[in-house]
Amino acid sequence: MKHPVRAALAACAVTALMAAGAPFDAQAQTKVGLLLPKSSVYASLGNEIDDGFMIALEEAGMAGDFTIVREDTEVKPQVGVAKARKLVLQDEVDVIVGIVSSGVLAAVRDFVDGAGVPLVVANAGNNNATGKDCSKYIVRVSFSNGQINRPMGPWMAEQGIKKVYTMAPDYAAGRQMIEAFTETFTAAGGEVIGGDFTPFRKTKDFGPYLTKAKATNPDAIYVFYAGGEAISFVKQYDSFGIKSEIPLFASGFLTSPLYVNAEGPAAVGVKTGLHYIPTLDTPENKAFVEAFQARFDRVPSEFAVQGYDAGRVLVEAVKSGASGRDAIAAALPKVEYVGPRGPLTIDPATNNVVQNIYIYETVAEGETLTQKLLGSVANVQDPVNGCAM
Ligand code: BEZ
Numbered sequence: 001m002k003h004p005v006r007a008a009l010a011a012c013a014v015t016a017l018m019a020a021g022a023p024f025d026a027q028a029q030t031k032v033g034l035l036l037p038k039s040s041v042y043a044s045l046g047n048e049i050d051d052g053f054m055i056a057l058e059e060a061g062m063a064g065d066f067t068i069v070r071e072d073t074e075v076k077p078q079v080g081v082a083k084a085r086k087l088v089l090q091d092e093v094d095v096i097v098g099i100v101s102s103g104v105l106a107a108v109r110d111f112v113d114g115a116g117v118p119l120v121v122a123n124a125g126n127n128n129a130t131g132k133d134c135s136k137y138i139v140r141v142s143f144s145n146g147q148i149n150r151p152m153g154p155w156m157a158e159q160g161i162k163k164v165y166t167m168a169p170d171y172a173a174g175r176q177m178i179e180a181f182t183e184t185f186t187a188a189g190g191e192v193i194g195g196d197f198t199p200f201r202k203t204k205d206f207g208p209y210l211t212k213a214k215a216t217n218p219d220a221i222y223v224f225y226a227g228g229e230a231i232s233f234v235k236q237y238d239s240f241g242i243k244s245e246i247p248l249f250a251s252g253f254l255t256s257p258l259y260v261n262a263e264g265p266a267a268v269g270v271k272t273g274l275h276y277i278p279t280l281d282t283p284e285n286k287a288f289v290e291a292f293q294a295r296f297d298r299v300p301s302e303f304a305v306q307g308y309d310a311g312r313v314l315v316e317a318v319k320s321g322a323s324g325r326d327a328i329a330a331a332l333p334k335v336e337y338v339g340p341r342g343p344l345t346i347d348p349a350t351n352n353v354v355q356n357i358y359i360y361e362t363v364a365e366g367e368t369l370t371q372k373l374l375g376s377v378a379n380v381q382d383p384v385n386g387c388a389m
Contacts, residue, residue, distance in 0.1 A: 125144050135351075157189055
């Protein structure tokens with residue numbers, strides 16, 4: 001049940017946000033293919049991105065200017081390609097928005113580039129998509145896997161942590177996130193003394209891996225897990241008795257506000273890095289949190305903001321007069337603004353977002369869990385990584 005005062009305040013915030021969007025007299029509808037997981041381990045992420053995307057269109061007063069066709073990737077690369085082909089060849093969309101898994105992004109990259117269809121990446125962090133496999137048709141408003149994890153290496157070394165054991169799912173995102181952390185942590189004097197890549201979408205029991213990690217006697221464990229796997233991992237890290245002995249650090253998806261309350265007290269004290277937390281004390285974020293809560297009756301997560309920013313860059317591109325695939329692809333990277341996560345720009349050398357990274361701790365506040373800001377690194381930008389557009 002919505003709190004009446006909060007709902008009234010939030011309704012005002014929505015009205016104010018909508019008033020801020022310039023009225024737009026569209027000649028033609030823009031057709032969007034929303035390509036997200038609606039099933040499997042990342043289904044909740046896909047739904048949250050969808051909700052954030054819709055908030056951006058509504059805030060601009062432009063929901064009626066877009067036709068949306070939704071397809072489920074099932075977090076499977078070949079399904080993602082088949083659905084991308086369907087959206088482009090059968091539905092004739094002007095732009096695709098979405099993709100959560102780095103594996104799916106790698107699989108659809110050649111198709112969207114060859115077809116000349118703009119793709120606004122609203123999650124998948126695969127470094128190569130804005131590195132050696134970049135394309136003028138691919139613009140990423142979410143993050144790259146390297147960008148999220150690099151700041152954690154020096155920060156953990158500064159906390160006096162010397163020996164770390166790592167764990168992540170065995171696919172592109174898991175490998176790239178751990179690689180980025182390892183690179184900066186070792187450069188700062190730390191040592192990665194062991195690690196495991198667990199079978200992706202198949203691991204239900206993390207016990208054997210946690211037992212192995214504990215036997216190496218590390219100062220800390222560093223992981224990347226998201227969605228359903230994150231919930232299982234955090235709960236088992238506590239139930240196997242490791243939490244009381246070895247501190248847990250991670251990329252911030254581990255304790256996302258989207259599912260941290262499902263993890264419960266096991267998540268308290270976990271320290272992570274991420275590009276957005278809902279507790280950021282800025283006017284832009286407060287307005288967004290209010291609008292999102294008014295519409296969906298829950299706190300927005302990083303996935304909601306990624307969906308919102310994907311919608312907002314698209315709205316801005318269309319408002320600037322872009323119509324049709326090539327014009328939209330050219331306009332998207334030029335959009336910049338200060339949004340819920342802080343300043344957002346797109347690096348013209350890679351088409352990857354440039355943004356702040358926040359280090360936060362999950363803390364208990366009464367019955368709920370929330371995010372306490374510990375530090376931040378401003379305007380984190382990826383190296384060009386072989387991108388030539
Ligand atoms: C990825 O596959 O790139 C990814 C999935 C979930 C959260 C973060 C990254």
